[in-house]
Ligand code: HAS
């Protein structure tokens with residue numbers, strides 16, 4: 001089969017549109033983050049009566065929801081076009097419809113946040129309430145992403161039809177799994193927004209069942225973090241081997257890990273609600289067990305990455321246990337940034353295991369430790385991998401080339417990021433162990449005696465935050481250069497081949513009915529009885545279906 005080596009220009013334009021919005025969100029959201037760390041250091045107060053929670057919401061929504069979703073969808077459009085061929089004009093048209101709905105939705109949401117009418121944090125569950133416009137904006141973002149997802153599905157189905165009996169190209173397959181995951185989980189957030197929060201905010205009902213709203217949010221919120229992680233894994237599995245000059249260790253193992261993510265990502269939301277009353281401990285226990293199941297595909301990924309690096313190193317004559325490390329292309333930012341992301345994922349994942357263990361979570365829940373955790377996972381592992389991806393993806397799409405100087409700047413950017421994050425996230429973990437609360441304005445605890453213990457860490461946090469903000473400026477300089485100013489030329493969209501000794505990929509991976517079927521069964525198993533409990537035991541005064 002002849003491979004489409006270059007992404008079609010029309011598909012490239014679509015992918016770039018998404019990626020531009022992602023990086024604009026990074027600039028604005030990053031600025032809000034800097035302000036937060038400064039406020040928390042106790043040395044700075046926000047001007048003009050701006051609320052800490054407004055800034056916090058801006059930061060979380062722009063970086064956690066907008067940067068990620070836009071970058072991921074743009075990247076996936078490009079990856080599918082590259083590996084399964086150019087989109088039909090119809091499918092591409094729906095890609096644009098998705099883009100505009102998401103962009104308009106983001107603008108509406110941002111307006112209500114910035115005007116202080118939606119300081120509800122990025123999780124926005126009850127009892128915090130926002131202006132209806134905030135929920136309407138978010139709904140547009142989600143609906144837009146669904147339309148983009150369907151555009152990807154139809155394109156993949158067309159490829160399958162044209163290639164009966166073949167397994168789909170790895171990157172396209174992975175993108176489709178990620179979009180299925182997204183679709184199934186975002187039904188939860190759509191339900192709480194449309195059935196509970198929007199009617200409540202419009203004044204149509206006067207109360208909502210808070211536990212149901214939090215549960216529906218976390219049904220979505222946990223798979224959301226894997227929706228962020230999987231595109232990073234796409235880059236690790238299918239692109240990094242090519243960049244270092246090696247091969248994919250095993251195509252089947254990569255697909256299996258993605259399928260396991262689909263199955264086990266969703267029925268685990270209770271690990272965010274371990275401290276909440278109203279959920280039977282048995283069901284928390286079931287979901288903790290499933291949480292530990294979803295660690296397995298990450299361990300498989302670690303194994304696979306080590307194998308890829310080692311196989312390549314040995315093919316270059318490396319000897320000894322870690323001799324292969326010396327053979328890796330350290331001077332290539334396309335490799336270096338994601339690699340640093342991988343290294344950070346080792347302590348980040350360990351922190352996740354702490355959180356998932358019910359007893360240990362009692363120590364860290366709602367402390368700034370958790371914030372430290374997701375700044376390692378999302379803001380380092382995933383984001384550094386996205387940056388590393390942007391260093392070839394953007395010039396490939398814009399028809400330009402990364403210069404040596406930009407590559408050097410990207411290496412510096414990665415180091416700045418790693419150092420800044422060690423300070424910031426490290427301080428967050430320590431302060432969290434001492435009980436420093438997350439999501440609390442400095443003024444709410446400044447006079448408490450414990451604050452004296454926390455403040456030194458919060459100053460270190462601010463130092464880290466400042467270094468990270470410099471990192472954001474650097475990456476924006478690089479990205480702008482690659483999109484608009486770098487010399488014109490051809491940049492490769494690297495896609496790795498599978499190692500010769502790997503087993504043939506079984507067709508069973510394409511049995512979507514089976515995988516989606518098991519996913520649904522697991523969700524029903526993990527959630528049906530707890531949901532019935534929540535609704536039957538809704539607080540007094542509830543009426544109707546007791547969702548409010
Ligand atoms: Fe988490 C809270 C549990 C992974 C994001 N998490 C959060 C929140 C976010 C988040 C945003 O159980 C806060 C939500 C909020 O606002 O309240 N998390 C886990 C577990 C994992 C995990 C078990 N989280 C992630 C990822 C995220 C993310 C990934 C974003 C992308 N998390 C929790 C829990 C909470 C939580 C509780 C709630 C806490 C509370 O109390 O509120 C696991 O998936 C982690 C598995 C990962 C590993 C690491 C494998 C290592 C690899 C790297 C290999 C390196 C190589 C290079 C090859 C086991 C793959 C090596 C080279 C060398 C030279 C060394």
Ligand code: CU
Pocket residue numbers: 221222225271272
């Ligand atoms: Cu989670």
